Amino acid sequence: MKLSAITLDCPDPLALAAFYQQATGLAPHPKSDADFAGLNGEHGLLIGFQRVEDHQPPSWPDQTVPQQLHLCFDVADVEEAESRLLELGAGKPDRQPGEGKWRVLTDPAGHPFCLVRAGQGTQEPPE
Structure with a gap:
């Protein structure tokens, strides 16, 4: 089985x-449209984005609307990546678990994601 x-x-x-x-620099999927868009990842992995009417963004770290899933990205420099992503429209929650092991940001739709220094690994999931 392959993801x-x-x-x-x-x-x-x-x-x-x-x-x-x-x-990420990933290439857009050529058949992206207003209801479903995608990015072609490494080894054939597609990251997809599907329209959901009345979408309620996760309220992380509050679990009123759970995070449902989060992505982790290895980066060479966490501070530099954070700065660039904030300029692109990411948000930064006040709560930052992990004691400096990773940085939690949110994408423009509210999904939390983590930045991890390449080679460090998270060792444990964000709370």
Whole structure:
């Protein structure tokens, strides 16, 4: 069995795909549209973004609307990556678990994701 896709619910698939495309440099899927957009990842992995009417963004760290899933990205420099992603429209929650092991940001649709210094590994999931 091989993982072939990860899909995030969101209110605007093209906008969220554009954010992650700028963040990662992954190529847009040629059949992206207003209801479903995708990015072609390494080894054939697709990161998808699907329109959900009345989408409610996760309220992390509060679990009123659970995070449902989060992505982790290895980066060479956490501070530099954070600065660039904030300029692209990411948010930064006040609560930062992990005691400096990783940085939690949120994408424009509210999904939390982590930045981890390449080679460090998270060792444990964000709380």
